Amino acid sequence: MRAISIISAAFVLASSVSASNDPRECEVCMKVMTEVRESLAKDDQKDKPKIEAALGDYCAREDLSAKEKKICYYVDPIKRDVAQPFSLGMPVDRLCKRINKANPEICSVKFPVKTENLETKDLTKLRVKQLKSILMDRGVECKGCVEKDEFIKKVQETEHLAGADEF
Known part of the structure; x- marks a missing residue:
């Protein structure tokens, strides 16, 4: 009986690890945060008000896709919470996973699967x-x-x- 519970616990752990290693997890958030980071001068990447302004400027762009606009909608109310780890130079994948804790929908936004010329x-x-x-x-x-x-x-x-x- 104990062996079955150990095996089932291992299976649950393995499935949760594989789910968190999804290459598409937080892909839209990571793209947005990377582009915001690239839009800032090196010195401004540590300045929280400038990070918040850069997020606002990015989200105000007209050329954003629907998925990027959705991330902006989720991030706008928590700009300050995003600017803190952003200013410390946290990598974008960890940054997105951290803000995903505040709003679990952030990492669920994914780009559509490209189907052009698929056989x-x-x-x-x-x-x-x-x-x-x-x-x-x-x-x-x-x-x-x-x-x-x-x-x-x-x-x-x-x-x-x-x-x-x-x-």
Whole structure:
């Protein structure tokens, strides 16, 4: 009985570690914070008011994608909390994970999966969750889809609906 509980605890730990190593985790937040850091002069990267101003300037840009605007929406009320670790030179991946504790939706914002010129063999490498995300971005429901092959078929059938924001 004890061996089963140890094995189940190890499985839970392994699954949580693999989930936190998702390469797409916090990808939009990290892009935003990297661009804000690059927009600041070296001396200004330690000045909290200038960091807050740079965040505001970045978020006021007209050329932001919908996902970047969403990060700005989440970060705007906590600019001060973001500026503190930012001013200490914390790497952007750790910075995003820290502010994710204040607002768990920050790391859930992900760029859409690029589907341009994907062949069937490429789609089979995607997870069902990613296939569902592609369909959701296209505004398509896959009613009755259970198997991965059904989701792949629906993605291929709706390829003409791939929007400009997807790329």
